[in-house]
Amino acid sequence: MSQKREERHHHLREILLRQGRTKIKDLAQQLSVTPETLRADLNVMEKAGLVIKEHGFARLKMGMVESPVAMRNQENQDEKRRAMSFALTLVHDGDVVFIDSGSTTLPGLPALVGKKDLIVVTNSLLIANECVKLDLKIVMIGGFVFNNGMRTYGNFATELIDHLQIDIAFLGTDGFKDSLGFTTCNENEMGLKRHLINRSKKLVVVCDESKFETKAPFSFCRFSEIDVLVTNKLSPEQRKTVGAVPTVYEID
Structure with missing residues (x-):
C-alpha cells in the first residue's frame, strides 16, 4: 500500500x-x-x-479491532519517536534486545546506531526490515504472519523465544483504560508476550499517552510486572493509573 x-x-x-x-x-x-x-x-x-x-x-x-500497522504509523508520530528514542538509551553494548511489533517501537530505531555487538530479536516484519537498513544483527522470530500487524505469532515464535537469553525487551500495548495492567487487542499476542516476560531480564513498555484512553480486551501483564514505562508527559490522574510500575519516564 x-x-x-x-x-x-x-x-x-x-x-x-x-x-x-x-x-x-x-x-x-x-x-x-x-x-x-x-x-x-x-x-x-x-x-x-x-x-x-x-x-x-x-x-x-x-468494537475493538486492530487497525493495520501502516495506518497506526500515521498517528502521534512525534510522540512515539521521542518516547522510543529515549527508551532505547537503556540498551547497553552487547545486549540481546527484543523489540515488539507495533507503531510505537518502529520510529525510534535509529537510536540503536552506534551501539556495539547488539543482537536485535523481533517478531515484526517492519522492524526487521528497518534494522537491516541500519546494518543491525537480527534474529527474526518465525511463525504465522498476522497481516494487520505485520508480525509473527504462534508456537514457532514462542519456541524460539524459549531458546534466547534476552537482556532487555521493549513491548508495546494497545491501551489500558480501566485496566489493572497492559493489554492487547489480539489473543494471538498473549502467548508470545508472556514468554517474553518470563525470558527477559528487564522489561520496558513504551507507549504514547493516547493509550491511557484506549481499552483492549486481553491483559498480558500487570503494571507491577514490568520494570520501566516510557511515555509522554502525564496528568496526575494518569500517573496514578500506572502507580504500580517501578520506574516511569515522562518524555516531553
Missing part, C-alpha cells in the same frame, strides 16, 4: 470517528478524491474489519 493511500485511510478513520455514519460522496469531497477512489479505500478498510458500508454510507465498525 502506498504512503498516500495509508495517509488517506488514516484521515478517513478520523473523519468517521468525528462524524459517525457519513455519506460516501461527502467523504470523497472531504478527502478531495473521486467517489471511485473513496470506494476502493473503503473496500480495503472493510476487508480489514475497520468499516461497514451500507447503502451509500460508511461508518466505523464498533
